[in-house]
Amino acid sequence: MNGLLMRRKIVNGVMLSLTGIFTFLTISVLFLILGYLVYYGGRSLDWHFFTRLPLSPGEKGGGMANAIVGTVQIVGMAALIGLPIGFLAGVYLAEFEDRRFASLVRYVADLLNGIPSIVVGLLAWSLVVVPMRRFSALAGSIALSVMLVPIVTRQTEQFLREVPSTLREGALALGASKWKMIATVVVPAGSKGVLTGMILGVARIAGESAPLLFTSLNNQFWGGLTQPTASLPQMIYTHAISAYEDWHQQAWAAGLVLITLVLVANIAARLVLARGISVPRG
Amino acid sequence: MVARLITLAFAAAILLVALLLVRQLWIGSAAARHSLGFGFLRSSEWNPVTEKFGALPFIYGTVVTSVVALLISVPLGLGAAIFLSELAPAGVSNGMTFLIELLAAIPSVIYGMLAIFTLVPLMRNYVEPFLKTTLGRLPLFQGPAYGVGYLTAAMILAVMTIPFIISVSRESLLAVPREQREAALALGATRWESTWQVVVPYAKLGILGSVFLGLARALGETMAVTMVIGNDPKISASLLAPGYTIAAVIANEFTEATGTIYPSALVELGLVLFGLTIVINGVARLMIMATTRKGSRR
Numbered sequence: 001m002n003g004l005l006m007r008r009k010i011v012n013g014v015m016l017s018l019t020g021i022f023t024f025l026t027i028s029v030l031f032l033i034l035g036y037l038v039y040y041g042g043r044s045l046d047w048h049f050f051t052r053l054p055l056s057p058g059e060k061g062g063g064m065a066n067a068i069v070g071t072v073q074i075v076g077m078a079a080l081i082g083l084p085i086g087f088l089a090g091v092y093l094a095e096f097e098d099r100r101f102a103s104l105v106r107y108v109a110d111l112l113n114g115i116p117s118i119v120v121g122l123l124a125w126s127l128v129v130v131p132m133r134r135f136s137a138l139a140g141s142i143a144l145s146v147m148l149v150p151i152v153t154r155q156t157e158q159f160l161r162e163v164p165s166t167l168r169e170g171a172l173a174l175g176a177s178k179w180k181m182i183a184t185v186v187v188p189a190g191s192k193g194v195l196t197g198m199i200l201g202v203a204r205i206a207g208e209s210a211p212l213l214f215t216s217l218n219n220q221f222w223g224g225l226t227q228p229t230a231s232l233p234q235m236i237y238t239h240a241i242s243a244y245e246d247w248h249q250q251a252w253a254a255g256l257v258l259i260t261l262v263l264v265a266n267i268a269a270r271l272v273l274a275r276g277i278s279v280p281r282g
Numbered sequence: 283m284v285a286r287l288i289t290l291a292f293a294a295a296i297l298l299v300a301l302l303l304v305r306q307l308w309i310g311s312a313a314a315r316h317s318l319g320f321g322f323l324r325s326s327e328w329n330p331v332t333e334k335f336g337a338l339p340f341i342y343g344t345v346v347t348s349v350v351a352l353l354i355s356v357p358l359g360l361g362a363a364i365f366l367s368e369l370a371p372a373g374v375s376n377g378m379t380f381l382i383e384l385l386a387a388i389p390s391v392i393y394g395m396l397a398i399f400t401l402v403p404l405m406r407n408y409v410e411p412f413l414k415t416t417l418g419r420l421p422l423f424q425g426p427a428y429g430v431g432y433l434t435a436a437m438i439l440a441v442m443t444i445p446f447i448i449s450v451s452r453e454s455l456l457a458v459p460r461e462q463r464e465a466a467l468a469l470g471a472t473r474w475e476s477t478w479q480v481v482v483p484y485a486k487l488g489i490l491g492s493v494f495l496g497l498a499r500a501l502g503e504t505m506a507v508t509m510v511i512g513n514d515p516k517i518s519a520s521l522l523a524p525g526y527t528i529a530a531v532i533a534n535e536f537t538e539a540t541g542t543i544y545p546s547a548l549v550e551l552g553l554v555l556f557g558l559t560i561v562i563n564g565v566a567r568l569m570i571m572a573t574t575r576k577g578s579r580r
C-alpha cells in the first residue's frame with residue numbers, strides 16, 4: 001500500500017515537472033529566435049540598409065530600401081481593401097444575427113482563415129496576374145487582403161459581442177435607430193478591441209511570404225502599383241537560400257527589421273491597447 | 283435596414299471569396315485533370331521535361347512531415363497547456379501565454395531562415411549521425427545525413443504548430459468546471475491523476491480540435507518547409523532523406539512552369555492541398571465549437 005502511494009506520488013512529481021519543462025522549452029525557443037536575430041541581424045544592420053537598393057553579391061554596402069517601401073505599399077493597400085470589408089462583415093455577424101446565414105458565414109470565415117497561404121496566392125494569381133499579364137504589387141495586396149478579411153471579421157465580431165447588451169438597450173430606449181445605435185454606441189464601446197484585432201491582422205499578413213511568391217514577385221529595384229515589387233519577406237527568402245555570404249548578412253538584417261515590426265505591433269496591440277481584454281485566437 | 287443590407291453584403295462577400303477560390307482552382311486545374319485523370323493522384327513520377335506529373339511524392343512528403351511534426355508538438359504542447367491551465371498561477375500563466383502568442387506571430391520565412399542557418403547544420407553534424415548510430419537499423423533513419431529532409435522540416439513544423447496546440451488546448455482545459463477537479467482531489471487523487479484522468483478527458487474534444495488545427499497548419503505551411511525539405515520529388519522511407527511537399531513544389535516551380543499541363547498540374551496540387559486542409563479544419567472547428575458550447579452550458 002505504501003509502495004503504491006509512493007509510486008503515485010513519484011508519477012505525480014515527475015509528470016508535473018515535465019509539463020513545466022515543456023513550457024519552459026517552448027518559451028525558450030522564442031528567446032533563442034530573438035537572440036539569433038538580434039545578434040546576427042544587429043551585426044549586419046546599418047543605415048545603408050534603409051536607404052540603398054540591393055547590390056549584387058560581392059559588393060558591399062547595399063540595402064533593402066525598395067523592399068521596405070514595397071512592404072509598406074503592399075501591406076498598406078491590403079489593409080485598405082481588407083479592413084473595411086472585414087469590419088463590416090464582423091458588424092453584421094455581431095449585430096444582425098440571422099441564425100443560419102450568420103453561422104454559415106462564421107464557419108466559412110474560419111475555414112478561409114485556415115487555408116494555406118500559398119493557395120491564396122494561386123487565387124490572386126488567377127484573378128489578377130493572369131488578366132493583367134504581369135506581376136504587380138496590386139496582385140500581392142489582393143492576395144494578402146483575402147487573408148486579412150476573415151481574421152478581422154472574426155475579431156470584430158468577438159469584440160463587439162463583448163459590449164454589454166444594456167448599452168444597446170439604452171440606446172434603443174432613447175429612440176436611436178439600429179444604425180445609430182451601432183455607429184454611436186456599440187462600435188465606440190468596442191473600438192479598442194476592434195482596433196487590436198485589426199493591428200494583429202495586419203501584423204500577421206505583413207510577414208506573409210507565400211502569397212507574394214507569384215503575385216508581387218520580387219524586384220531588385222523600385223516597384224510600383226502595377227510593377228513587380230520587392231517586399232521584406234521575399235527578400236529574406238531569396239537572400240537566405242542564396243549561396244553568398246553577403247546576402248546571408250542582408251537576410252539577417254531584413255529578418256531583424258521584419259520581426260521588430262511584427263513584434264512591436266503585437267506587443268503594442270496586446271499590452272497597451274487591449275489591456276484587460278482577452279484577445280481571441282484567429 | 284440599410285445598415286443591415288450593407289453589412290450583409292460584406293458578410294456575403296466572404297462566401298463569395300470562398301466560392302471564387304474553389305472555382306478558380308477547379309478551372310485552373312482543368313487541363314491537368316483532363317489529360318492526367320486519376321493517374322495524377324496515383325503516379326509517383328514527377329518530370330516536367332517529359333510531361334510526367336504524379337502527385338504522390340508531394341502528398342507523401344506533406345503527410346509525413348506533418349504527422350512527424352505533430353508527434354513532437356502534441357505531447358510538448360499538451361504538457362505546456364496543462365502546466366499553464368492547472369499549475370501556474372493566473373498571472374504567470376497569462377504572461378507565458380502572451381509569450382507563446384508572440385511565438386505564433388513570428389513570420390514563417392523567419393523560421394525558415396533560422397532553420398537554414400542553425401537547425402540544418404545542427405541536424406547534419408550532430409542529430410542525424412547520432413540517430414544513425416543508435417537507431418540506424420530502422421529503415422526510418424538510414425542514408426546520408428544531408429541536414430535537409432523530412433525530419434528537419436518536421437522539426438520546424440513542430441515548433442510552428444506548438445503555439446496553436448497550447449493556446450487552444452489551454453482554453454479547453456480552462457473551460458473544465460472547477461468541481462470536476464475538486465471531486466477528483468476529494469476522492470484522494472494526486473494532482474496529476476486528477477488532471478490526467480478527469481480534466482483532460484473532459485476537455486478531450488477541444489484538445490483533439492487543437493491537434494487538427496495544428497495539423498491543418500502544418501499541411502499548408504509553405505516557406506519554412508520549402509527552405510529545409512530538400513526539394514526532391516521522391517518517396518523515401520528514411521526520415522533523413524530529402525523530400526518535397528505540395529506547398530513547397532508550388533512555391534518553387536509555379537513561376538517557372540511553362541506549357542499548359544505543367545502549371546495546371548501545380549494548380550491541381552493546390553486543389554488537393556485545399557481539399558485536405560478544408561476537411562481537417564472543418565472537423566477541428568466543429569470539435570472546438572462543441573467543447574466551448576459544453577463549457578458555457580455548465
